[in-house]
Amino acid sequence: MAQFTLNINGKQQQVDVAEDTPLLWVLRDHIKLVGTKYGCGISQCGACTVHLDGTATRSCSIPVSAIGNKKVVTIEGLSKNGDHPVQKAWIEHDVAQCGYCQAGQIMSASALLDKNSNPSDEEIYSAMNGNICRCGTYLRIRSAIHSAASNMNA
Numbered sequence: 184m185a186q187f188t189l190n191i192n193g194k195q196q197q198v199d200v201a202e203d204t205p206l207l208w209v210l211r212d213h214i215k216l217v218g219t220k221y222g223c224g225i226s227q228c229g230a231c232t233v234h235l236d237g238t239a240t241r242s243c244s245i246p247v248s249a250i251g252n253k254k255v256v257t258i259e260g261l262s263k264n265g266d267h268p269v270q271k272a273w274i275e276h277d278v279a280q281c282g283y284c285q286a287g288q289i290m291s292a293s294a295l296l297d298k299n300s301n302p303s304d305e306e307i308y309s310a311m312n313g314n315i316c317r318c319g320t321y322l323r324i325r326s327a328i329h330s331a332a333s334n335m336n337a
């Protein structure tokens with residue numbers, strides 16, 4: 184076990200865990216931020232996506248020892264009141280079905296829009312390709328991303 188101080192959603196958090204513990208389990212089991220989901224554990228589904236210094240990152244596959252001073256943002260920290268433009272667009276387009284994949288989808292979409300304020304369909308497809316949705320919400324996700332982009336640019 185080792186002590187790590189992590190910057191999570193703007194707060195310094197101390198955890199005492201094995202250094203190979205995936206960030207996902209630190210978030211869920213130690214910090215009790217359970218919005219980030221476990222799907223596959225091998226970087227194949229995107230359910231566990233968080234932002235690491237603004238980049239969409241699979242938290243199941245990065246050990247806590249690799250985080251250092253990087254800023255971690257989870258779905259709980261994306262906005263204060265669930266009112267990030269992407270979250271609002273998700274509601275407007277009624278995107279979620281069972282909801283299991285959606286925190287990861289929103290974190291990938293918001294990271295995309297931070298880097299590209301007006302993505303094309305192809306760019307959305309490429310950025311969101313690793314986020315799997317068993318409920319097949321892909322078309323609504325694409326529409327919601329376009330909608331969030333135009334609201335952010337207005």
Ligand code: FES
Nearest residue numbers: 222223224229243
């Ligand atoms: S749980 Fe991390 S990519 Fe599937």
Ligand code: FES
Nearest residue numbers: 281282316317318
């Ligand atoms: S909404 Fe059910 S898996 Fe995506």
